[in-house]
Amino acid sequence: MAEFKHRNIIALRDLTREDMELLLATAENMREINSRDIKKVPTLRGKTIINLFYEASTRTRTSFEIAAKRLSADTVNISPSTSSATKGETLADTALNLLAMKPDIIVMRHAVSGAHYHLAKKVSCSVVNAGDGAHEHPSQGLLDLLTIRDRFGRLDGLKVAIVGDIAHSRVARSDIQGLTKMGSHVFLAGPPTMMPPVVEKLGNVTVCATMREAIQDADVVIMLRIQQERQGKTLMPNAREYSRYFGLNPENLKLAKPGAMVMHPGPINRGVEMSSYVADGSQSHVLKQVENGVAVRMAMLYHVCGGELE
């Protein structure tokens, strides 16, 4: 099997198709561990992983923690208050203090795009990105790839619609990087206030004028979470109008290919991004995404540690 050459995983933009294939293949192996009665292997025994979450995210943090524990690593969760930066302690200070405790991996969630590159310059351990600002969320991107590949057996030649607030979404950026590198064609839809400029240049990406156009004949429809606090500001009038034009419901889902996959990074604003009929319906793969999340994160931790499966 190919070798994984990266010490850090910060962005799918930095990974090649081969890197991602390797991570997905490993995740499939990890999934077997997750279906055992005793869901634990000694692969990362003696390794210390710090989950450094500057933004609250129970889902992602828990998923990383379970992933680490199933590989027998020791984990520590740290949630610095978001105000610690204003109290004078910089990210670099925090990082160096943590590094003195000799962790092997720091898994970080941070509100500032690119914060992980800053961290990686300061520390000698591996850095894994659990989401940075509006930049990337590579573990989410990879688990989306795995979930789609589970259903179709491939990732190339698919029409994938991503609908919602693309501009502020790190999930969208990682999905676009991952999917287009793997050969899918991504169609984006959302209010123009939520569409970043020149996004087509990211790869095989088409910006659609309407949601209809994006989901028409799609194999996969990925709905993004809308930040409730953006309502009533300058990006959209309110949630009601948003859901009317950019919400997924049983009617417009019929535009997609029969049996098309519906995905969402969660947590879902029910009735806004999608109706409960869709979220809980037969085409929804939302829980599958969560399940795959653990396997993908196990694969990421495993590869940045450069370990070998015995």
Added chain:
Amino acid sequence: MNLLIKNGRVIDPSQGLDDVADVLVEAGLVKEIGKDLKASAGVETIDATGKYVVPGLVDMHVHLRDPGLEYKEDIVSGTRAAVAGGFTSLVCMPNTKPAIDNKTVASYIINKAATEGFCNVFPVGCITYGMGGERMAEMGELKEAGCVAVSDDGRPVANAELMRRALEYARGIGILVISHAEDLALVGEGVMNEGFTSTELGLKGIPRIAEDIATARDVMLAEYTNSPLHIAHVSTRGSVRIIREAKARGVKVTCETAPHYFTLTDDAVRGYDTNAKMNPPLREADDVAAIKEGLRDGTIDCIATDHAPHHLDEKDVEFNVAANGIIGLETSLPLSLKLVEDGILTINQLIEKMSFNPSKILGISRGSLRAGSVADLTVIDPSVEWTVDTETLASKSRNTPFAGWKMKGRAACTIRGGAVAFPRH
């Protein structure tokens, strides 16, 4: 001390001079320019063979951080950096602590520069008290104290009515208004230029129109009030077009750009390099081309640095929270000489933009080598190749995106008031 500068290529746009000649300096003034001038006893001779001898360079947009923020820069270190870069005069912006909104602060700067500085320093006063954008500062007193212009640089005057009145009032006093053209609502939480790079990096963008709209507003106010206006650090193709059209209509508008805006694009931000974070932000290739065209066709009058020193701790942080701005005094001349090498400007036009024009726009008696002028001169070695080493810069701060860059040309000797203020050995 008298000086004879021998055999240099003497370039003085103020009198259409470009010839190999000698320059004789006596009692701090230019005495004579001619061929084969003879040194009398007690005259120090400088051999300028193969070099340019030009009126001392004038940087009309510098942040000296003194008083109040001396850990970034002060009048001594800033003027030392200036003469190392070939500048004999600096125009310093008022966003000090306290701001230059009163006579006392202006006098402090002028006095400290006179006693401890290496070059001339001309302060800019505030348009509004404390740069608060609410009440006009005492422009008359600021002018009397020695301020050569007023500006709230770093912040726009958001209130159009106040800007209108400031332009009118300043015209009455005879002081220039310098606009920091930026619409803050459009800037929002932006931290770099809005474009493909911001999309890919997931950083909030600052759209070009944040600058264009403010430029258009201020140009329209200048036109309406028939008042002179200078637009600082032009960075967009839109601003260049608006200013070009206004000049053609006879509006009394002038402007400057900075070397980074004709040298770098927002690609420099890749890797989240905080040394490429500045305001206005680095733009895109089309803007860079428009800036160069604006310099070429005379729309852009001046090259200033917007020298903005920051401490390492303010730059060695995550991109969003990093301070805006870069230092520029010691890299401006070589980056600008590149325009000559690339055929965008003649050397005469470059000297015009780096010395004569800013002096004329601000009404300071510099930028000329006419007999009887103050002997501020820069001897430029146009062919020396060197590498930017941040450890050897004279500025207190190191925040430059040009670290490690190979440069061609730099000041060989900077003469201020007839005395050598900086010799490069």
